[in-house]
Amino acid sequence: MKLWKRLMAAATALTLTFGLSGCSAFDSITNGKRIIRIAHAQSEEHPEHIGMLEFKKIIEDRLGDKYEVEIFPNELLGSAQKAIELTQTGAIDFVIAGTANVETFAKAYEIFSMPYLFTSQDAYHEVMNDVDYMQQLYNSTDESGFRVLTWFDAGTRSFYSTKPIRTPEDLKGQKIRVQQSPASVNMVKAFGAAASPMSFGEVYTAIQQGVINGAENNELALTNNKHGEVAKYYSYNQHQMVPDVLIGNTKFLESLSDEEYAIFMEAAQKATEVEMNEWVKAVEKAKDIAINEQGVEFIEVDIQAFKDKVVGVQKEMLENNPDIVDMYEHIQKVNKKYEGKE
Ligand code: GCU
Numbered sequence: 233m234k235l236w237k238r239l240m241a242a243a244t245a246l247t248l249t250f251g252l253s254g255c256s257a258f259d260s261i262t263n264g265k266r267i268i269r270i271a272h273a274q275s276e277e278h279p280e281h282i283g284m285l286e287f288k289k290i291i292e293d294r295l296g297d298k299y300e301v302e303i304f305p306n307e308l309l310g311s312a313q314k315a316i317e318l319t320q321t322g323a324i325d326f327v328i329a330g331t332a333n334v335e336t337f338a339k340a341y342e343i344f345s346m347p348y349l350f351t352s353q354d355a356y357h358e359v360m361n362d363v364d365y366m367q368q369l370y371n372s373t374d375e376s377g378f379r380v381l382t383w384f385d386a387g388t389r390s391f392y393s394t395k396p397i398r399t400p401e402d403l404k405g406q407k408i409r410v411q412q413s414p415a416s417v418n419m420v421k422a423f424g425a426a427a428s429p430m431s432f433g434e435v436y437t438a439i440q441q442g443v444i445n446g447a448e449n450n451e452l453a454l455t456n457n458k459h460g461e462v463a464k465y466y467s468y469n470q471h472q473m474v475p476d477v478l479i480g481n482t483k484f485l486e487s488l489s490d491e492e493y494a495i496f497m498e499a500a501q502k503a504t505e506v507e508m509n510e511w512v513k514a515v516e517k518a519k520d521i522a523i524n525e526q527g528v529e530f531i532e533v534d535i536q537a538f539k540d541k542v543v544g545v546q547k548e549m550l551e552n553n554p555d556i557v558d559m560y561e562h563i564q565k566v567n568k569k570y571e572g573k574e
Pocket of ligand 1: 273386
């Protein structure tokens with residue numbers, strides 16, 4: 233972003249965070265156009281940002297006489313939790329956040345924090361790309377003021393640290409950052425580490441200053457968020473596939489005509505397609521940079537040993553949260569289809 237754009241974004245962020253929360257973005261009309269504000273936590277090179285540029289293009293090509301889309305990357309409008317609140321109140325219109333951040337609003341989203349829920353990437357993609365099936369879940373937060381439009385692939389999460397993790401025992405005594413989700417806290421504890429929930433933007437400094445030893449995420453966290461500069465060991469234990477979701481303010485979405493709504497949904501679907509294509513390339517690139525420029529060691533581990541540690545977590549989640557049972561069973565069926573294929 234150019235400097236003046238950054239300054240404008242920062243000014244908007246301040247106004248939104250301190251001035252407008254609670255008010256509606258309906259007031260934000262510039263040159264006769266309604267400004268649509270979208271927040272996310274990633275850099276401008278990230279597949280999600282590229283996906284949202286497609287979203288912006290489609291909306292402005294088709295509805296440009298009425299709407300202008302502004303994208304705020306890099307947690308400019310605050311952490312995921314904060315940005316969801318801004319979307320809820322209508323201070324902004326859309327936010328991309330990991331489903332872990334939605335758990336506090338709708339318990340059904342906890343399903344995605346279950347360790348080793350999906351047994352293959354194919355099963356994960358099939359479940360998430362089943363737009364009709366996902367609809368019920370996506371609309372379940374309408375009462376909280378927001379609705380999910382689509383999902384984005386955020387890969388597979390594994391541990392990375394300043395100390396190598398070759399077996400689950402290596403996690404003992406380590407302090408690991410997790411997303412602000414109770415299910416993820418329980419998971420990391422079951423692995424034998426101490427869990428330290430914090431927002432994504434705080435992780436780099438926390439590792440650098442030794443407040444935590446490491447974190448868990450996809451490979452892009454090493455490069456796009458520079459965590460590979462401070463944590464040199466990435467272990468492929470692959471405990472979760474946690475999707476990101478595009479969340480929109482319900483009132484805004486319901487204010488659209490049927491035709492406009494269809495265009496917004498189409499733009500969201502296209503953004504997902506673009507993002508998923510970019511994702512594959514981005515992971516390859518991230519690995520290359522992490523190994524060759526950051527000196528990160530990628531460690532292959534015995535995944536079963538990690539799975540064994542969290543069987544109890546899966547059971548406990550199913551017992552304590554009736555909202556996830558249907559989806560769990562649905563996912564098991566899809567998992568079976570792909571067993572032995574990967
Ligand atoms: C990934 C994911 C984000 C999430 C982040 C985190 O980057 O795409 O949505 O917020 O992990 O661990 O907080």
